[in-house]
Amino acid sequence: MNNREQQLKAFDRLLTIMDELRLECPWDKKQTIQTLRHLTIEETYELGDAILDNDLEEVKKELGDLLLHIFFYAKIGSETKDFDIADVANEICDKLIHRHPHIYGDVKVKDEEEVKKNWEKLKLKEGKTSVLEGVPKSLPAIVKANRIQDKVAGIGFDWEHPEQVWEKVQEELNELNEEIKTGNTDKIESEFGDVLFSMVNYARFIKVNPEDALERTNKKFIQRFQFLEEAAKKEGKQLSDMSLTEMDVHWENSKKFFK
Incomplete structure (x- = not known):
């Protein structure tokens, strides 16, 4: 080094x-x-x-x-x-020193959560009018949802237990199912968004980054599907000519290699 x-x-x-x-x-x-x-x-x-x-x-x-x-x-x-x-x-040096009074000042903190709460309080003292002011508008939706929830949690607006969040997920799923029955596309989209938002919140409680988790699944799906394409090619077939049952055999086989 x-x-x-x-x-x-x-x-x-x-x-x-x-x-x-x-x-x-x-x-x-x-x-x-x-x-x-x-x-x-x-x-x-x-x-x-x-x-x-x-x-x-x-x-x-x-x-x-x-x-x-x-x-x-x-x-x-x-x-x-x-x-x-x-x-x-x-600029960043000054900001880091100011926002770490537990290192460069006399503030005492007991854990990471207290550090995050102090960070958000300091940002408001610096002149920001909202805790959510620093969330970039152009962030991808799932990343933005995660940042929004993380920031409001930093000032204490949060659930206390993961079980409560999971109950909220179930509640939002039920509301989505009810709207699906009505066929109102605008309300269905709204409720689907609520389901995703609550799932992102639950991910935070179980210490999972939702963006990373979804991207991991994306990559796994790509690997498995390309395995399926290659298997079909070796048999001299086109995927479009294969039955779902035939494709499923290769799909299940792909799981041995890509987990």
Whole structure:
């Protein structure tokens, strides 16, 4: 592993490269904060994939891509004289110190939950008008639901026991079934949303990240379905020509390899 001097030298090297690219590369010269935005989102998802795969070599590479974007934004900010990389780093340093009074002050906490509650209280003192103000509007719905519930729980708006949350899930399922009987598509969609929201809440209580859990199932399904496609190909068949019973044989077999 690199020591602090080597780490700082690597940051200086990246700063120099960023300066050179911005000055000499036609593509880099044209980029703005707006044009980089969708690329940053893409890089973040690629990092998420690497983390889910537990591919640490890939995690390292994707972190590098994200770090480049941070330096890129800071470089653009320095050109407009709005901020530079030092401002970015000092801003987060100041925030971390302020929001960790149990480390840098005299506040006492007994566990992680108290830390989270203090964090939300401090954010409100900083001028935020709502606990939910910091939830990005463009987050995927399941991730957003999880963040919303996590934040309101941080100020004590929460269930006390997992059993209560599970009862709420059952209640929402019953309400969905009742609306399905009416055939009112708008109310069905609304109740289905309530079911998903309550399931996300239950996931939090049983210490499961719902986004990670669903993505894990997505990947498992893809692996099993591609196994099914390959098995059909080996038999010289098209899936569309196979019966559901025939496909199910290969599907069940796929479970031996992808769990």
